[in-house]
C-alpha cells in the first residue's frame with residue numbers, strides 16, 4: 381500500500397478530506413502544517429495523525445509515498461522539492477511553482493528520480509470535462525475554431541470573505557488569495573481542460589491588470605487578465621480571469637456545426653450541451669436550447685457543493701494512485717503540469733512582458749479516462 385500524507389491543512393485541505401470520502405481505497409496516513417494550532421485542530425477534526433516537523437513526516441513514510449502539497453503558493457516549490465528529494469511522489473496544489481526556473485527544476489528532479497509529479501486542478505478528470513473532450517473527439521461540434529472560457533468570480537473585494545470558513549474552521553486566506561491573484565489561482569482550471577483537449581499552446585497574447593489595488597491588503601497583483609491562446613493544433617481560445625466582473629464560469633467551444641457549452645465549469649457534473657447551428661430563411665441560428673451530451677456507462681459519483689464549487693479535489697490523487705498500482709504513466713503528467721504553469725505565468729505576468737510570448741514547453745493531449753473513451 382502506498383501511503384499518502386498531507387502538507388498544509390488550511391482551507392482547501394478540508395475540501396480534499398470530504399472528496400476523499402468517495403474513494404474507499406484512499407486514506408491519509410500523516411498530516412503536517414507549520415502552524416501547530418491549525419495542525420492540531422485539523423487532526424482533531426478528521427482524526428488524523430500529526431507529524432511535528434516536515435523532516436519527521438518525510439522520513440516516517442515508506443519511500444515513494446504520495447505527498448499532497450496543500451500549502452500556500454509561495455511555499456509550493458520549497459515543499460515540492462523537499463518531498464521529491466526525500467524520494468516521494470508529489471501531487472501539488474496549483475501553481476506548481478511561482479516561476480519557470482523553479483518549475484523546470486522540479487520536473488528535472490522528478491524525472492531524474494523516477495517519481496511522479498502532478499499539479500492541481502484535477503477537474504479535467506471530471507465527468508463534465510471528459511464529456512466535453514469526448515464530444516470534441518467525436519466531432520459533435522465539427523471542426524473547433526474558437527473557445528471562449530470565462531472565470532469571473534464577481535466583485536470579490538466587496539464580498540464578506542472574512543466570514544468564509546472551511547469545515548474545520550480555517551479562514552478563507554484572503555491575503556494570500558489577493559497576493560497570488562486570480563489568474564495564478566484559477567487559470568489552471570480551464571488551461572487543464574483546453575490543453576488536455578487541444579494539446580499544447582504555441583503562443584500567448586495576453587494583458588493583465590490590477591483594477592482594485594486598494595483591497596484590504598495593498599497589492600498590485602493582477603485581479604484581471606485576458607489571454608488569447610494560439611494552440612499548436614490551430615485552435616484559438618480566449619480566456620478571462622477576474623475577481624471584478626460578474627460571476628461567469630461558462631466555457632463554449634465554437635465549431636463548424638454549432639456550440640458546445642458548459643455553464644458551470646466548477647461543477648464536476650455540470651451538463652455539457654450542444655447548440656446546433658442552422659438556417660431559417662435568411663437567418664443563422666445557434667439553437668437556444670442545447671441538447672445534453674451524455675457519456676454511456678458508469679461515471680464518477682457526484683460531489684456535493686461546498687463553498688464555491690462542486691468539485692472532487694481527490695480525482696488527481698486517485699489517478700496518481702491508480703497509475704502507481706497499475707504500473708502505468710499518470711494521465712496528469714509532470715510535462716502537463718509544467719506546460720500549464722508556463723502558460724499561466726505568461727498570462728499573469730503579461731502586463732510586464734507585453735506582446736506575443738512564445739511557449740518553450742510542450743506536452744501530449746490528455747488520455748481520456750477509460751469510462752469516457
Ligand SMILES: NC(=O)c1ccc[n+]([C@@H]2O[C@H](COP(=O)([O-])OP(=O)(O)OC[C@H]3O[C@@H](n4cnc5c(N)ncnc54)[C@H](O)[C@@H]3O)[C@@H](O)[C@H]2O)c1
Nearest residue numbers: 388389390391392413414415450451452453455473474553
Ligand atoms: N481556498 C480555496 O478555496 C482553494 C481551492 C482550490 C485550491 N486552493 C489552493 O490550495 C492551496 C492552499 O490554499 P488554502 O486556501 O488552503 O490556503 P490556507 O492558507 O488556508 O492553507 C495553507 C496551509 O498551509 C500551511 N503552510 C504554508 N506554508 C507551509 C510550509 N512551508 N510548511 C507547512 N505548512 C505550510 C499554512 O499554515 C496553512 O495552514 C493553494 O495553492 C490554493 O491555490 C485553494
